[in-house]
Amino acid sequence: MISVKRKLVRRPVLFAAGAVLIGVLLFANVVAFMRGLDAPWLLGIALVVDMLVIGAGIVVAAREVLVAEQRTEASQERLGAIVDSAMDAIITTDEAQNIVLFNRAAEQLFRVRREDMIGAPLDRLIPARFSGAHHGHIEQFGRTGVTSRRMGDVTTLWALRPGSEEEFPIEASISQALEDGRRYFTVILRDISVRKQAEEALLASQRELRELSARVLEAREDEKSRIARELHDELGQLLTALKMDLSSLRERLRDTEVAAKLDEMGRLLDQTVSSTRRISADLRPLMLDDLGLADAASWLVDDFGKRYGIASRIEINADGGLEHLSKNVSTTVYRAIQESLTNIARHSGARNAWVLVAAQDGNLEVEVEDDGRGIAPEDLAKAHSLGLRGMRERIAYIGGAFEVARTPRGGTRLRIKVPT
């Protein structure tokens, strides 16, 4: 700052002083030459003064050059200090990919000494398998003339510690500059091992969580299955036996009062049987295991229509594609349809519901649509859409895709696609 001010003040004063001096000198020289023959001593004085002025000019010019040189040196020193104190490794190479600048951070990152690296080929810092590709990239970058860009936008870049097999992932940007007709490339890079590890750990933990949640769901499904089966078979058979006994008793009875009581008991037993079957079917439709997805889904949709008074239709275009589904796939798809229908009954206010199941090209596609008020975008994220989130998780776990959206005419449509 200070030197800039001094420079601004000094230049005009110097010019003015110089101009006055040159004027005086010219005048003195002209006078000296005109009267030179009469007074040779005047000529002598003029000559001495001229030489003094020329000498002073040379001194001033030399000083200027010296100051400029010092300034360049200082600025280079400053730049060097900045480059050296940078946290990121900075490496400059010439056109032949030989290193001409190697900062302290680079020394620390690659665990080498600068003296050993200056003049060395950049290849020593690149794993051999990437070396060829790297050269290609640099050449192309040189041709494009773009001044800088991020390197390895899509893939992870790897660097090599010279003298060892140790590789580490990096993030880098490259820039190019022309200096005295030569092209120089500067790479600024940093080690991202820690970030990479954190990313990988996060992904692994997400994977584990997804697996865990799928296992929990599977275990829950198995448990429900077992209880449903026992309710239906064990309890169901006993109730049936009771019902049979009751009707054989009823046959032999002539007492009308007792007979009326037995009929009443029979009705109660019928209700108990149908409650047991309903509870069992709600837990897990045995039909899904006995008959498969097509029948179970048809029955589910019909039963839903009857229970909630919503006109519900199902269309199945499977052509045998639903016959050998894995238990996981058929359960997931069945539960997704069930969950969607439950949502329709609870939230949509719909009069109609349509279910479409289609098997083609190794995929199972399901659509559940209603003509209700349509799901609000914010509802998709709300707590009560936990059902939706659970569904999404289950479908993702078996490698499928899932989307919920408003239909153009206002209702809600859920689309599922799972590989079979």
Add this chain to the structure above:
Amino acid sequence: MQVFLVEDSATIRERVAAMLEAVPNAELAGHAADADGAIREILAGAPDVVLLDISLAGGSGFDVLRAVRPQAPQIDFYVLSNVSAYPYRQLADTLGVRGFFDKSTEFERVRELIAERAARTPA
């Protein structure tokens, strides 16, 4: 009339046997609790009528129908089951059963039907 019973619950078997005993000209020819046993014994014994449960200890009544019907079309099959939603009835129909009855709510109708069928069968 020879009746073969496919039923995995002993409690129910007893009651069906008692019901059959009360029907003139009907005789319990044998019983099985799983699909494989049922297929083997029905084909060996060639009864007139089979009373068939759907959920069995091993396999299902549908397995029995698929295996026996093509080989012995003369045997009349009646399903007596605790699973009676229409998809089950539909499938049983396509496999050629003569009747489908809910074990709890339609048991009495089976007795009537067996009695009728026995009356038509020469002793």
